[in-house]
Amino acid sequence: MQMRKAGNSGLMLSRLALGTMTWGRDTDEHEAADQCRAFIDAGGNFIDTAATYGDGDSERVIGGLIGTLFQRDDVVIATKAGLTFPDGVRTVDNSRHALIADLDRSLARLGTDFVDIWQVHTWDPFSPIDDTLSALDYAYSSGRARYVGLSNFTGWQLAQSATKQISNSAKAPITTIQSEYSLLNRDVEIEVLDSAQACGVGFLAWAPLGRGVLTGKYRNGIPSDSRGAAPHFAKDIAMYLDSRSSSIVEAVCVAASGLGYSPLEIALAWVRDAPGVTSTIIGARTGAQLRGVLKSEEISLPDIVRSALDDVSL
Numbered sequence: 001m002q003m004r005k006a007g008n009s010g011l012m013l014s015r016l017a018l019g020t021m022t023w024g025r026d027t028d029e030h031e032a033a034d035q036c037r038a039f040i041d042a043g044g045n046f047i048d049t050a051a052t053y054g055d056g057d058s059e060r061v062i063g064g065l066i067g068t069l070f071q072r073d074d075v076v077i078a079t080k081a082g083l084t085f086p087d088g089v090r091t092v093d094n095s096r097h098a099l100i101a102d103l104d105r106s107l108a109r110l111g112t113d114f115v116d117i118w119q120v121h122t123w124d125p126f127s128p129i130d131d132t133l134s135a136l137d138y139a140y141s142s143g144r145a146r147y148v149g150l151s152n153f154t155g156w157q158l159a160q161s162a163t164k165q166i167s168n169s170a171k172a173p174i175t176t177i178q179s180e181y182s183l184l185n186r187d188v189e190i191e192v193l194d195s196a197q198a199c200g201v202g203f204l205a206w207a208p209l210g211r212g213v214l215t216g217k218y219r220n221g222i223p224s225d226s227r228g229a230a231p232h233f234a235k236d237i238a239m240y241l242d243s244r245s246s247s248i249v250e251a252v253c254v255a256a257s258g259l260g261y262s263p264l265e266i267a268l269a270w271v272r273d274a275p276g277v278t279s280t281i282i283g284a285r286t287g288a289q290l291r292g293v294l295k296s297e298e299i300s301l302p303d304i305v306r307s308a309l310d311d312v313s314l
Contacts, residue, residue, distance in 0.1 A: 001014045001015060001016060001042055001043030001044050001045075001297060002014070002015045002297075003015070003045070004202075004278050004279065005202070005278075006147070006175050006176050006201075006202030006278050006279075007175055007176065007196070007199075007200045007201040007202035007278070008173075008200030008201075009147060009173070009175045009202070011076070011116070011117075011146075011147055011175060011202075012045075013045065013046045013076060013202070013204075013278060013279045014043060014044040014045045014046050014279065015272055015277075015278070015279055015280065016039075016042075016044055016046075016272065016279065016280055016281075016282055016293075016294070016296075016297065017044070017046040017047065017048050017078075017204065017279045017280065017281040017282065018035065018036065018039045018044055018046065018047045018048065018281075018282065018283075018290075019048050019206065019281040019282055019283035020032070020047060020048065020049045020053060020058045020061070020062060020283070021049075021050070021053045021054075021058065021283055022053075022054075022058075022283060022285055023049070023053065023054060023057065023058040023061045023062070024053070024054035024056075024057025024058050024060060024061045025053075025054040025057060025058075026285055027285055027286070029061055029064060031285070031286050031287060032061045032062075032065070033065060033069055034286070034287030034290075035284060035286070035287045035290045036065055036069055036070070037069060037287070038287050038290050038291050038294065039290065039294070040069070040070055040074075040075070042294045042297065044294075045074070045075055045076055046075075046076045046078070046279055047062060047075055047076070047077050047078070048078045048079075048178075048204070048206075048281050049062055049077070049078070049079045049080075050079055050080035050081075050083070050121060051079060051080060051081050051083075051084075051102050051105065051106050051121075052080070052083050052084055052085060052121070055085075056105065056106075056109050059079060059106055059109035059110050060109045060110075062077065062110060063109055063110040063111035063112070064111075066110070066111060066112060072112060076116040076117065077110065077112070077115050077116050077117075078115065078116060078117035078118070078119060078149070078176075079106050079110070079115050079117075079118060079119070080118075080119040080120070080121035080151055080178075081098075081099050081102035081103055081106065081118065081119070081120065081121060082094045082098065082099055082102065082120050082121045082122065082124065082132075083121035083122055092121075092122055092123075092124045092126075093124065093127065094120055094123075094124035094127040094131075094132040094135075095124075095127045095131055095132070095135075096131050096132070096134050096135040096138070099120070099132065099135035099136075100135050100138060100139070103115075103118060103135075103139055103144060103145070107144065113143070113144070114143055114144050114145060114146060115144070115145050115146070116145075116146045116147060117145070117146070117147045117148070117149050117175065117176055118136070118139050118144070118145035118147075118148050118149070119148070119149040119150060119151045119176065119178060120132060120136070120149075120150050120151060120153075121151050121152065122151060122152040122153075123152065123153050123154070123157050129160065129161060129164070130164070133161060133164060133165060133171070133172075136148040136165075136172045136174075137170075137171050137172045139172070140172030141172070145172075147175040147176070148172045148173075148174060148175060149174060149175050149176035149177060149178065149201075149202075149204075150174060150176070150177050150178070151177070151178040151179070152178070152179060152180075153177060153179075153192075154191065154192065155190070155191025155192045155194065155195035156191070156195070158174070158177050158192060158195045158196065158199065158201065159195045159198070159199060161174055162174040162195075162199035162200075162201055163199070166199070166200075174199065174201050175201065175202060176201060176202045176203070176204050176278070177192065177195075177196050177201050177202070177203055177204070178203075178204040178205075178206055178281075179192055179203070179204075179205065179206065180205070180206050180207045181203075181205035181206070181207070181208060181271055181274070181277070182205075182207055182208050182209060182210040182214060182267065182271055183210065183214060183248050183252065183267055183270055183271075183309060183313040184210035184213060184214060184240050184245050184248060184313070185207070185210065185240075186313060186314075188203075188205075193275070193276040196276060197276055202278035202279070203276050203277050203278050204278060204279050204280075204281060205271050205272075205274075205277050205279070205280045205281065206281045207281075208267065208268050208271035208272070208280045208281070208282065209264060209267050209268060209282075210240050210245065210249075210267065211236055211237050211240055212237065213237065213240040213241065213245060213249060214248075214249060214252055214263060214264070214267035215262075215263055215264045215267070216249055216252070216253050216263040216264075218237070218241060218249075219246075219249060219250075219253075247312065248312055248313050249263070251308070251309060251312040251313075252266050252267050252309065255305050255308070255309065258305075259299075259302075259305065261299055262292070262295075264292065264293060264296070265295060265296040265299055266301065266305075266309075268280065268282065268293065268296040269296050269299050269300065269301050270301060270306060270309055272296070273300065273301065273306075282294075
């Protein structure tokens with residue numbers, strides 16, 4: 001699998017990353033191990049998780065694979081902090097106190113002394129940005145995080161944070177920004193991708209398949225075994241089941257039919273090779289599904305197809 005450098009850092013990431021949002025909840029330990037094995041065998045080196053995934057169970061599952069399925073230094077592990085769901089209520093707390101407490105719990109669940117990338121999960125309008133960034137400095141200087149990053153920040157929020165950090169050599173430089181990006185959601189093209197490039201920050205794309213909608217599985221309704229039918233994912237899928245999204249999905253299916261690929265491969269390749277993208281995070285419920293996703297590594301979209309998809313998804 002092709003490796004790409006994250007921004008101006010020396011960190012090399014596989015251009016596909018293994019997402020683990022369902023691990024420990026919808027994906028058990030055996031399926032997770034099967035996925036991880038397939039991913040590493042394909043040449044991947046980057047696993048992404050978060051403290052809130054499965055209420056910490058995702059990190060626990062990954063921790064159980066360290067030393068048995070892979071050696072710690074052979075894999076880049078990224079996690080996130082600052083977001084919780086106590087009693088089902090979405091709560092953001094990017095204070096220094098809360099972030100460092102999250103990091104300590106993540107390290108305990110992972111069973112490791114450090115994470116390779118530690119990310120602030122989302123913007124917190126109530127915590128002073130300097131307080132938030134001081135937590136990243138602490139994690140970086142103490143060795144608990146080799147690199148630090150942000151997630152779901154707007155372009156100006158990224159630029160403000162990265163500029164504050166780069167202005168002082170004693171502070172932790174922002175290495176990555178993680179945001180949603182797909183043919184169904186191109187909002188990051190407005191300012192985030194340009195901001196990342198200007199600040200020397202690597203861009204990580206999540207939900208490249210439009211939360212599964214771009215695979216074409218929802219063209220004729222919501223399958224009972226899909227995320228769209230799961231209570232904890234349904235509302236996230238529903239936003240992409242409108243008429244605009246349907247027309248984009250149809251265009252992807254037409255392109256796939258003409259090239260002899262699956263819609264999944266077309267949609268994923270479009271994001272993976274989009275300008276400014278460092279790594280694209282993929283997720284699956286089973287090892288078999290992941291192996292299907294990894295086949296996208298074998299394809300490259302013709303320029304005329306990419307251009308047509310660009311036009312239809314504007």
